[in-house]
Amino acid sequence: MYQSLEASLHDLFWASESHADESHLLENFLQQQTGPSLEIGCGSGRLMLPLLEKGYQVEGVEIASDMVELLHKNAKERDVSPLVHHCAIEEFQPTQTYSSFAIPAFTLQLLSRASARQVLRKLRDISSEQTKLYLTLFIPWAEILDELEIDTWYLDKETQLDSGQTARCFTKHQIDRLHQTLYREHRYELAQQTHLSSQTLQWYFLPELINLLESSGWTYQEYDADFQKGNHDTDASVITVYATAS
Incomplete structure (x- = not known):
């Protein structure tokens, strides 16, 4: 997955869909945190690199080799030095304590339900009591x-x-x-x-997602719909959920 032409065209297709830009939500989330954050599934750095340019402390985890190669190429062009862990999140070993985790761009939905629970549980296990979680999913x-x-x-x-x-x-x-x-x-x-x-891809309606979070050690807080802050449309195609370590 995310190899060859799929990897090289990934960011171009995202850029052509301005309505699908969640960077403002992610930045707003990070503004409310202090300390380093970890993005799971950081890909080619589409979301992470602009945040590094603005001074946010963000590391990344990415399993796809072609995406990691693109990330380092893009980082060189932007003159930033990202720390990227090239591995599956299940194999990730933390280098420090993180104040927040971000799983944007529907990454969690690429995992089976059992694996998604395992990942959320792992993130909780390496969290402090104040660690925050940002999670974006879509409903097809x-x-x-x-x-x-x-x-x-x-x-x-x-x-x-x-x-x-x-x-x-x-x-x-x-x-x-x-x-x-x-x-x-x-x-x-x-x-x-x-x-x-x-x-x-797995999809989750909000009640199931809340149950998944809480059974994995997270306390659900709120959600935004369709990448619009304060939008709580129950029929939305995209939901961005915020949670705190229980």
Whole structure:
């Protein structure tokens, strides 16, 4: 996952979706903390590097080699020196005590429910009593409501590069509503290049998510909907949840 063309186009597709920018929420969260933070699934540094430029203390954990390589390339261009732990979060060994953890960009949903609980429990185990948690997830309403045809390719993302070339991502899916699991295949295309990848995603409605947090040692505080501070729309496609170590 997140290799080759998928990795190199990742940030470009995010940048083309201004409505999907959560950087302001993450920065607002960090403004309320003192001490270092750890971003789980930091990828190519899309969210982390601008925070380092502003003086925030943020380390990252990332498992995908291509994304870590891109992160160091991007960091050199920005003249910042990030500390990145190249490993799965399950294997991560902390280097210090963190005042907060951030799991943005739907990263937790790439894990099975059992693994998600394990990760949240691990983060709690290396937390102090005042440690805060930031967590963003999405609910795939279009797939749930059959607005997208099952097992059929559709144009998911498209953006223009500075070179004038057009990058595209086509997606098809299967869905298991009973177990709230979405299976997606992606086909990335740029000029003569093509890359195929697949994802298995879990989705959570808020009551289940609160239960998951509290059973993992976290106390739920509040949420923001669709990347808008103070928005509590119960039918939102995206929820950003805040919790404190119990």
